[in-house]
Amino acid sequence: MSKNSEEKPRKRGTLKSGILGGIIGGLVIAVLGGGYLYANDELNMPATSNQAGVVDDKGKVTTTDVSVNVTSDVTDAVAKVEDSVVSVINMQKQNLEGFGGIFGSDTIDSSGSSDDSTLQTAGEGSGVIYKIDGKTAYVVTNHHVINESDAVEVLLKDGTKVKAEVIGSDVWTDLAVLSIPADKVTKAATFGDSDSLTVGEPAIAIGSPLGTNFASSVTQGIISAKNRNVDTDVNGDGVVDWTMTALQTDAAINPGNSGGALINIAGQVIGINSMKISTDTVEGMGFAIPSNDVVNIINQLETDGKVIRPVLGISLLDISQISEQQQESVLKLPKDVTAGVVVGQVQPDSAAEKGGLEKYDVIVKFNGEEVIDTISLRKEIYKSELGKEVEVEYYRNGKLEKTNITMTTSETMS
Structure with missing residues (x-):
């Protein structure tokens, strides 16, 4: 405490202050004491004026035998789903x-x-x-x-x-x-409609932060935002290669919560917790895969063991990763072309090969949508339908070309 804030003894008003203090103190005791006596009367417990707590017949402080039955919308929601979180x-x-x-x-x-x-x-x-x-x-x-x-x-x-x-x-x-x-399983969770969520409504995360030692941990927050685009590094090479559309929540999500449930106040799973932003300057930014997306994917995984998506059958590289000199000398791109995806290898017998794409072609538009980078191209590819024809615009040797490609599936290429 600084010197300026130190208390100094008062020379006047001592008696008056003491009387007022006694009156105020008496009122506080009366209010608290009355409430205390009333509570004891309700609980049929003996009350003594000098009790600081509950004491037994030997004069030792002990706990009461009264249990408080606390229920709320949150506890009800957790009770509905906690047995299904593993x-x-x-x-x-x-x-x-x-x-x-x-x-x-x-x-x-x-x-x-x-x-x-x-x-x-x-x-x-x-x-x-x-x-x-x-x-x-x-x-x-x-x-x-x-x-x-x-x-x-x-x-x-x-x-x-x-x-x-x-x-x-x-x-x-x-x-x-x-x-x-299933012999030991007692309950399965139900999915809610993530599209109908409202920003600001309660969100509850259940999982095992830091592992099994903290299994069935519950944290509470709200839905902070819907349809957040979160850049992710899928293959761990330090380069962003996908953008996930996710629910944002401030319910605490930690390592080990991944794969756990994000539920609404009705006890329905509205998301599968997947990631968080973890830096010294960021707090309360966790992300979950929306339940509507989850249901679509798990139905495919159950049936086929994988998600069958249309692919072009090429390896991809952003223009931004190509030097200006190579853009001019190798790709022969016009200077006003600043976005697009360079075709690397073309897989034999792929949709791309059948459609006439070649190495060093630069794709700038797919199915009518501008191609900015590999992420935007992948999203458009995966949105297309198997067996359907799409139009692809690309530059080859500095000239803008078009081709129609029938989308097929493959296991190894984009």
């Missing part, structure tokens, strides 16, 4: 050669063979049981939660751990579907 454990082979019996290197791995490797926990996330079909229950989680796993385990709300099978996974939407035995 922890998802990514197990991977770790080479423990040389440590033999100490670490159990003779353990039979998930493929049934015995070698110098054993399965260890490589990462932990969350998931949501969304369907029970006979003896099988289905879990949705994030692709990045189970990516590169050699085996996957699911920890249920009651502590039961079961083996899971990966039914399908999709890197672009960051979603995956698992199946587990």
Whole structure:
């Protein structure tokens, strides 16, 4: 405390102040004491004027035997879905050669063979049981939660751990579907309509932040925004190659919450938590995949084990990654062309090859939409329909060309 703020003794008004203080103090005691006595009377507990708390017959402070039944819209919503939120454990082979019996290197791995490797926990996330079909229950989680796993385990709300099978996974939407035995499953979550959400309405996140030690953690916030475009690095090379459309929330989302539920006040899943912005200067910016998108993808993953999308069959490179000298000498682009995508390799027998595209062509328009970069082109490609013809505009040797391409599917190219 600074010197200027120090209390100084008063020389006048002491008696008056003391009387007023006594009156005010008496009023406070009367109000608090009256409330205290009234409460004790209601609870049929003995009251004494000198009690600072509740004491037993030996004069020791103890707790009351009164339990408070607290219910709210939030607790009701959590109760509806918490049993269907699980922890998802990514197990991977770790080479423990040389440590033999100490670490159990003779353990039979998930493929049934015995070698110098054993399965260890490589990462932990969350998931949501969304369907029970006979003896099988289905879990949705994030692709990045189970990516590169050699085996996957699911920890249920009651502590039961079961083996899971990966039914399908999709890197672009960051979603995956698992199946587990249903004999221990008590409840499946229901999905709400993410398109009908209102900015500012309550949002509740349930998951396992930092792993299974904090399973079934609940945080609360609001829907901060809808239809946020969030740049993502899908393949981990440090380059943004996709833009995810997501719900933004300020409900606390931490590592381990990935794949868990974002629910509304009715206890419906409105999103699958996927990511957050984590810097020293940012707080309360988490993102979830909207439930309407989730339902579309998991239905495809259940049926086909993958999402079947139309592709051109080419490798892509943004013009911005090409030097001005090469744009002029190799691509022969007019100087006023500043956006587009350069065709790298063309896959044999692909839609692009059949449509006449060649290496070093620069795509500037796809199906009537301007192509700014690889992200915008991928979005337009994935929006097109299999078997349908689209018009593609591109530059070749400095001249603007057009071609019609019938969209097909492929496994390896964009």
